[in-house]
Amino acid sequence: MKLGVNIDHVATLRQARYAGVSTAAVPEPSVLEAARAALAGGADSITLHVREDRRHMQDADALAVRREISLPLNLEMGATSDMLDFARKLRPDFVCLVPERRQEVTTEGGLDVASRADELRELVSSLTSSGCRVSMFIDPDAIQVEASAAIGAPMVELHTGRFADTAGDERMAELKRLICAAQRAHEFGLEVHAGHGIRVSTLPLIAQVPHLTELNIGHTLIARAVFVGLAAAVREMREAIDRAFPMA
Numbered sequence: 001m002k003l004g005v006n007i008d009h010v011a012t013l014r015q016a017r018y019a020g021v022s023t024a025a026v027p028e029p030s031v032l033e034a035a036r037a038a039l040a041g042g043a044d045s046i047t048l049h050v051r052e053d054r055r056h057m058q059d060a061d062a063l064a065v066r067r068e069i070s071l072p073l074n075l076e077m078g079a080t081s082d083m084l085d086f087a088r089k090l091r092p093d094f095v096c097l098v099p100e101r102r103q104e105v106t107t108e109g110g111l112d113v114a115s116r117a118d119e120l121r122e123l124v125s126s127l128t129s130s131g132c133r134v135s136m137f138i139d140p141d142a143i144q145v146e147a148s149a150a151i152g153a154p155m156v157e158l159h160t161g162r163f164a165d166t167a168g169d170e171r172m173a174e175l176k177r178l179i180c181a182a183q184r185a186h187e188f189g190l191e192v193h194a195g196h197g198i199r200v201s202t203l204p205l206i207a208q209v210p211h212l213t214e215l216n217i218g219h220t221l222i223a224r225a226v227f228v229g230l231a232a233a234v235r236e237m238r239e240a241i242d243r244a245f246p247m248a
Contacts, residue, residue, distance in 0.1 A: 003045075003214070008049050011058070034230055037230035038071075043071060047218065048075065066090055075094070076096045078099070095132045099112070110159040111137050120151050124151055133154055135153065135155035140177040141177070145181055157193040185211065194215055195217065203240055
């Protein structure tokens, strides 16, 4: 099971103090150092989300990580022509298309692929032609899985936010949705990832979802890093994932 480490909230912390200030003039906390720490802790890839309003990650951050870090880079981005232009400049290994709303603190749900199929098909084709493998960040819903396959996306990332933010019977119902969506994605030949709100404590349940190949985890790692450092936090998560997903 691969671990993608999302370092957005390192930039969130920086921008909370230094919004509008050049990142070259104010390096701390350094997004590049965060990527290096994630690499040292055992990350398999680095995820970052450059939003259209640049509320946390800046273009220079993404370009520096791409230039300096040997790990594969996964760019989360809104499905817009402006972000397509940036992706072509950055040339990440992977692109995950996500919904964006100006008011949200973090991504609050999956992309509605079914209602935007024509637009997204063209975007997926453009990104693929640029050398990026494309994933659709979707809610665990069969309609969205099927729409993702229909527009030519090779991967989906299942949104685990509702699973993470519930408990008891509601959480188990969300787990069932994730299992069904993953099974459906596999039937369509899609690579299956998962992310949003995953914690060490929820890994044993997430491990029940079939066909997963990668987990993308961010906030809980940055929160843990406050106390133990990011490399150690990633290492802890890496070890927990290995326990929850033992090799066959």
